Amino acid sequence: MLAKVFPIPLKPGKQAEAEKIVAEFAPLGPGQEEGTVSFRVYRDPAKPDYLLFVEHFADQAAYDAHTGSPAYQKLIAGQFAELIQEFVEIDHELIVSL
Template sequence: MQADAEAVVEEFTPKGPEQEPGTLSFRVYRDPARSDYLLFVEHFADQAAYDAHTGSAAYQDLVAGRFADLVADFVEIDHELVSEASVAVS
């Protein structure tokens, strides 16, 4: 089911986060030590941007719908940014 879950994420990204002006970053990581685990790290401009994200048709169809049917556990944790650095890549 991991491949199916990742396929939903791949379909969602250009339809949801890439189209949402309040989504500052959207990244999904696979844990190489746990093949059945995905980590979503999302950054929104404000609460209204997050609400627009989770209320979008793409989110409702793909994440709350199809993705939710594939996962056994979903934990959402809100954090506030304490420090940030931009790293130049040469």
């Protein structure tokens, strides 16, 4: 299993717009992808203009299919990318899951 974590600082005042895009994307992209095991996006109530993505994929090919999908290209690589200050991608290896 491939685990991806993305701490995403947003441009000031873009929280609501970013959340709207992510909510639109979830059922069109990850919700339709066989290799996407989980797709979770968190907000921090104490930290405005910030989202944390935690995603799990069956393997690298599933992640590549996810990022290559039309929904991802339009909504995440397109619209969402314009709202972020910095893109950080962190790979993790799962040790324990309940």
